[in-house]
Amino acid sequence: MREVFQQELREVQDRLVQIAERVESTIQKAVTAFGSSDVALAEQVIDGSAEVDELASGLDELTIDILARQQPVASDLRLTVSALRISSSLERMSDLAEHIAQLARYRYPESAIPQGLRKTFSKMGDIDIKMASKLVALLREQDPQLIEEIRDLDDALDELHVKVFEKVLSEKINADTTGVVDATLASRYHERFGDHAVHITKQINYLLSGDVQ
Template sequence: MREQFQEELSLLGENLVAMAQLAESAVTRATRALLDADRELAETVIAADERIDELQQQLEQRCLQILARQQPVATDLRVVVTALRMGLDLERMGDLARHVAKLARLRHPASVVPEEMRDTVLRMGEVAQRIVAKTAELIATRDLALAEQLEIDDDEMDRLHRDVFAYLLTGEESRAAELAVDLTLLGRYYERFADHAVSVARRVAFLVTGSYEDHRAATRAATASTATARVVEPGRPL
């Protein structure tokens, strides 16, 4: 009975990793569709978001079934509840990638991004991809060194987000209102994408440390201790 329970917990982790991988693919393709004004690619991102939604619903059902059948307590209960919350973050990341793709579709055949901002938006897409890739690895391994890296990547995304606003507030006073709205939304989508990834990282840190204290302090302390920060072996539950 206990082995079956551990297998069910393992499935939660696999579900979350699959969602993170789909979110990575979505944000990568959405960024490319945005910069290349590729409507067909944007449509594939929008359609593919349904799969992330399905996985989130499956995760929720699995968690509810575990709660009903197994009545977990202590650490096991923490795993199930935290998995539920991480699933919501990852589902939202998929939604934000879809929003980027919808913006590309809305302005097609024109490009949403002016030439002078292409490097900044490209960089935001690259940071988003890197963040969600680390998120998938973090869920699978619980290696808190990755959680610390995610915080640093999020700081970079915040700086890029500020660059978008700086562009809108300086230079030509005649910037079109439509451009201002598009870039404001775009910057927000990428910034929130990164925030949700950091939220997942903090929840993994909570699973490992059992504390919601200051995240960076917790991850630094945990990674300094080989007894606390350990890489999960294949098949180990979430």
């Protein structure tokens, strides 16, 4: 029975990695669609959003079943509890990527990015992609060094988020009301994507040490 239990726990970890890989692919496509006004790619992101939801739902069901049947303790309990929280954050990150893709679709054939903010959003997109990639590695390897690297990336993302608002409020960008709203929303989506990545690092830290930091 113990071997079966450990196999189930490994499956939980494997499924988390699988979902994180889907999120990485999704944010890559969303960032590209947003930056290049690629409506076909945006549609791919939107149409595929249900896949992550289904994977997360399946993982939650497995985890709850393990909790009910096995009543784990100590590190095994931390893994199952963390898995539920991480699954929720990954699902939300996928939703945020979808929101970015939706902006690209709504503004097509025009760009959703106002002049004066293209470089900023390009940097934000690059950071989100790097964070998603490091999350995959973190969930697979549980390397504490990756926790710090993800948090450093989030700090950089927060700084860019502030710059977007500074430019919008100072009227230094050439955009109509819709463009300003798009820029504000897109920046918020990127920033929240990073916040959820940091939340996952806290869960991994809890898993490794028993402390949430």
